[in-house]
Amino acid sequence: MNSIYNKTEIKRNNTKGVFVKIFSSYGIYIVIFLLVLISGIVSPKTVDPKNLIEILKNTSVIGIICIGQTLLILTRGIDLSVGAQVVFINILVAGISLGDPKKTFITILIVLAVGAIIGLFNGVIAVKLKIEPLLGSLGVMTLLQGISFLYTKGFAKGSTPPFIRAMGIGRFFNFLPISVVIWIFLAIVFSLLLSRTIFGRYVYAIGSNPKAAGIAGIKVDRTRLLIYAVSGVLTAIAGLIWSGFLGTPTLTGGQYLPLDSVAAVIIGGTTFAGGKGRIIGSMIGAVIIVYLSNFLTIIGLGIEWKIIAQGLIILLLVFIYVGRKSYK
Amino acid sequence: MENNEILKISNITKNFTGVRALNDVTMSLLKGEIHAIVGENGAGKSTLCKIVCGVYGYDKGSIIFNNVVLPNGDPQKIKELGISMIPQELGLLPKLTVLQNIFLGNEKGRAGIIDTKKSIKISNDILSDIGIKLNLNTEIARLSLDQQQFVALARVLATDAKLIIFDEPTSTLSSEEANNLFNIINQLKKKGITIVYISHRLEEIFSFADRVTVLKDGVLVSTEIVKKTNKEEIIIKMVGRELLKTFPEKSRIMDKVPVLRLENLTLKNKLKNISFEAYKGEILGIGGLVGMGQVDLVNVIFGNEKITSGSIFLNERLIKSIDPSKAIKIGINFLSSDRRGDMLFMNRSVKENISIGTLKYRQKMGFINMKSEKGIVNNKIKELNIITPNIEQEVQFLSGGNQQKIILSRCLIKKPEVLLLDEPTQGIDVGAKEEFYRVIRQLADEGLTIIVIFSDMIELLGMSDRILVMHEGKISAILNSEEASEEKIIKAASGLKTKTE
Numbered sequence: 001m002n003s004i005y006n007k008t009e010i011k012r013n014n015t016k017g018v019f020v021k022i023f024s025s026y027g028i029y030i031v032i033f034l035l036v037l038i039s040g041i042v043s044p045k046t047v048d049p050k051n052l053i054e055i056l057k058n059t060s061v062i063g064i065i066c067i068g069q070t071l072l073i074l075t076r077g078i079d080l081s082v083g084a085q086v087v088f089i090n091i092l093v094a095g096i097s098l099g100d101p102k103k104t105f106i107t108i109l110i111v112l113a114v115g116a117i118i119g120l121f122n123g124v125i126a127v128k129l130k131i132e133p134l135l136g137s138l139g140v141m142t143l144l145q146g147i148s149f150l151y152t153k154g155f156a157k158g159s160t161p162p163f164i165r166a167m168g169i170g171r172f173f174n175f176l177p178i179s180v181v182i183w184i185f186l187a188i189v190f191s192l193l194l195s196r197t198i199f200g201r202y203v204y205a206i207g208s209n210p211k212a213a214g215i216a217g218i219k220v221d222r223t224r225l226l227i228y229a230v231s232g233v234l235t236a237i238a239g240l241i242w243s244g245f246l247g248t249p250t251l252t253g254g255q256y257l258p259l260d261s262v263a264a265v266i267i268g269g270t271t272f273a274g275g276k277g278r279i280i281g282s283m284i285g286a287v288i289i290v291y292l293s294n295f296l297t298i299i300g301l302g303i304e305w306k307i308i309a310q311g312l313i314i315l316l317l318v319f320i321y322v323g324r325k326s327y328k
Numbered sequence: 329m330e331n332n333e334i335l336k337i338s339n340i341t342k343n344f345t346g347v348r349a350l351n352d353v354t355m356s357l358l359k360g361e362i363h364a365i366v367g368e369n370g371a372g373k374s375t376l377c378k379i380v381c382g383v384y385g386y387d388k389g390s391i392i393f394n395n396v397v398l399p400n401g402d403p404q405k406i407k408e409l410g411i412s413m414i415p416q417e418l419g420l421l422p423k424l425t426v427l428q429n430i431f432l433g434n435e436k437g438r439a440g441i442i443d444t445k446k447s448i449k450i451s452n453d454i455l456s457d458i459g460i461k462l463n464l465n466t467e468i469a470r471l472s473l474d475q476q477q478f479v480a481l482a483r484v485l486a487t488d489a490k491l492i493i494f495d496e497p498t499s500t501l502s503s504e505e506a507n508n509l510f511n512i513i514n515q516l517k518k519k520g521i522t523i524v525y526i527s528h529r530l531e532e533i534f535s536f537a538d539r540v541t542v543l544k545d546g547v548l549v550s551t552e553i554v555k556k557t558n559k560e561e562i563i564i565k566m567v568g569r570e571l572l573k574t575f576p577e578k579s580r581i582m583d584k585v586p587v588l589r590l591e592n593l594t595l596k597n598k599l600k601n602i603s604f605e606a607y608k609g610e611i612l613g614i615g616g617l618v619g620m621g622q623v624d625l626v627n628v629i630f631g632n633e634k635i636t637s638g639s640i641f642l643n644e645r646l647i648k649s650i651d652p653s654k655a656i657k658i659g660i661n662f663l664s665s666d667r668r669g670d671m672l673f674m675n676r677s678v679k680e681n682i683s684i685g686t687l688k689y690r691q692k693m694g695f696i697n698m699k700s701e702k703g704i705v706n707n708k709i710k711e712l713n714i715i716t717p718n719i720e721q722e723v724q725f726l727s728g729g730n731q732q733k734i735i736l737s738r739c740l741i742k743k744p745e746v747l748l749l750d751e752p753t754q755g756i757d758v759g760a761k762e763e764f765y766r767v768i769r770q771l772a773d774e775g776l777t778i779i780v781i782f783s784d785m786i787e788l789l790g791m792s793d794r795i796l797v798m799h800e801g802k803i804s805a806i807l808n809s810e811e812a813s814e815e816k817i818i819k820a821a822s823g824l825k826t827k828t829e
Contacts, residue, residue, distance in 0.1 A: 196695050197694050205684050215670050316400070
């Protein structure tokens with residue numbers, strides 16, 4: 001009896017939507033391939049190794065943020081305060097160290113701790129107070145902007161110590177940016193965490209069905225808080241690199257980070273419904289976003305075109321992902 | 329067309345992207361009859377009814393209603409002609425009032441202004457006609473499930489329906505509520521309304537339907553006059569083979585070694601002074617009317633809810649505080665009746681669904697031992713005969729029976745001592761049910777203590793070694809299987825004292 005139904009069900013799954021399946025699993029690779037191909041034909045300068053390295057360097061900050069954002073969106077959370085966090089961390093780096101190399105270590109330590117606390121704060125709002133994280137983190141974003149102003153009284157002082165500066169602009173062998181190495185290292189670590197560890201399984205389980213996760217014996221609230229804290233630390237690391245890029249504290253910038261990071265994660269195939277998605281997807285999503293703006297700048301088109309193109313790519317991929325969902 | 333034939337379905341065929349859901353179905357409905365449609369999950373019952381209502385279009389065939397050919401796949405038009413369906417999810421808007429829901433999409437009024445007076449009059453007429461009292465200004469969310477069903481029915485009657493299709497209306501009702509519904513359906517029949525009644529429960533059908541049609545794998549097996557057939561015959565037609573013995577034999581040896589003991593357990597407003605023992609290797613059935621604290625009881629034992637007072641002992645050791653994670657650790661596991669909501673990770677693989685929760689016991693420095701995990705999962709798949717193309721398949725593509733086995737095997741990886749089951753056979757088809765009974769009995773024979781909630785009387789009597797009956801959060805009887813009878817259980821369930829132990 002049973003087997004008859006199963007055979008038909010399985011058959012439906014295998015034969016139908018092979019195209020959709022391939023496209024939804026590999027759509028993002030196809031998109032980046034086409035992007036590189038088209039940009040290479042239109043303007044060979046874009047695919048010059050030097051420029052490609054530059055693109056990766058510019059991706060490192062948003063890339064690291066996207067790791068945390070992926071963990072959050074996988075578990076039905078989100079953090080829109082990442083931009084304000086990065087700005088705040090930069091100000092903090094300059095303010096605490098005042099550019100003194102001797103204070104490098106303690107500065108990094110404090111900054112990472114602050115990152116964890118901000119993440120945890122977002123987590124408590126979402127997990128314990130059960131406030132929609134989209135709104136909660138929006139509040140935290142504004143709060144952080146205010147605190148940044150308060151801390152600097154409008155004029156940020158100090159500068160970035162050399163070591164942290166190197167995290168942003170330093171290169172191994174005069175070629176490979178340190179920031180890129182840090183980013184890729186973290187991406188690999190978290191990919192492994194997601195695919196090989198119990199923590200990873202719990203992340204997917206909680207995202208897929210939080211209630212069932214609790215009944216299966218997972219400490220759901222605790223795990224979600226941990227994810228928020230980890231995401232905060234990752235954003236702090238991104239903040240250190242950002243600080244290294246700039247070299248001076250500034251109250252502006254970072255305003256694109258929240259939406260760009262969420263866009264990268266969504267382009268990368270992680271679903272808002274939770275429980276589906278991979279770090280690698282988000283990383284390529286982040287590269288696509290930076291690549292686009294680089295390419296359009298090279299061919300002389302402004303930021304407005306980058307935003308339009310990015311919008312189109314999001315719509316295209318979301319359309320494909322929805323196709324994947326509906327054939328189920 | 330015969331004289332009293334109201335609906336004639338001829339040669340209906342329906343394909344869903346490669347799967348034939350209905351194959352050449354021909355049947356007719358007589359005016360004013362109660363016509364039951366039965367069949368296993370996936371037999372095509374709901375599909376057929378949705379085609380009649382126009383929710384789905386069909387590929388071949390024709391449907392004639394009152395000498396009019398029904399349009400193919402036009403629900404609005406078909407509703408106007410007088411055919412309506414009450415789906416399982418009633419489709420009411422919880423924030424709106426009874427009155428607003430009754431006339432949803434069918435508002436009485438002129439020029440866009442609702443004629444409240446007229447609406448109230450019509451509603452009251454309809455409700456008193458079927459003998460129901462409801463405050464028209466109550467929000468739907470405040471009504472009980474059976475009251476909500478009445479609202480859904482009133483809404484259908486407000487459209488002057490001549491043919492009403494009920495899709496498993498009693499699946500969420502207690503037996504008392506169900507009886508109310510049967511009375512109402514009988515009244516509708518007297519008024520000349522034709523009823524189509526989809527159900528899993530054969531008892532219901534034999535208590536009040538006129539004719540019954542059996543569907544199997546999208547094919548109409550036969551239509552019988554209820555008075556001229558019997559349950560066994562219908563089951564054979566549904567399953568396609570004989571179910572000689574539905575329930576496995578009960579265990580004869582019982583040492584009465586208490587594994588789980590509850591003492592004066594109380595949960596605020598839900599459970600009062602619950603005390604009982606569950607023995608090693610027994611199946612302790614929990615019965616009673618729906619919502620009398622049975623589910624709260626298993627939830628408390630599993631740690632889903634915190635007890636107000638009282639104590640729980642496992643192997644004579646007091647369990648101080650308990651949550652699901654600890655319960656699993658000390659050997660208590662739980663299968664909720666709401667598979668999709670409480671148990672399954674639908675978009676994750678068979679492997680992950682089985683191994684989650686016991687990964688802690690299968691790791692090296694935080695890393696999952698993939699090989700050992702795979703081995704264990706494959707073992708369980710073989711042991712419980714789970715049918716899946718591979719272990720990476722997402723569970724949403726498997727049938728209800730297989731999904732149920734997946735969560736059962738999850739609970740069994742780390743052998744529990746006590747297994748709590750809430751309606752384990754709900755929503756799985758007859759063949760799979762039988763297999764499930766065998767598995768449960770086998771587990772008990774291996775020494776597991778199984779505490780299981782059954783709202784189906786036949787299951788409760790057929791499977792339990794002892795039966796604990798609950799009424800309003802208290803235990804009203806504990807019966808041994810020899811002394812237990814339907815009558816005694818019903819008595820105890822309705823609160824009449826028959827305490828025997």
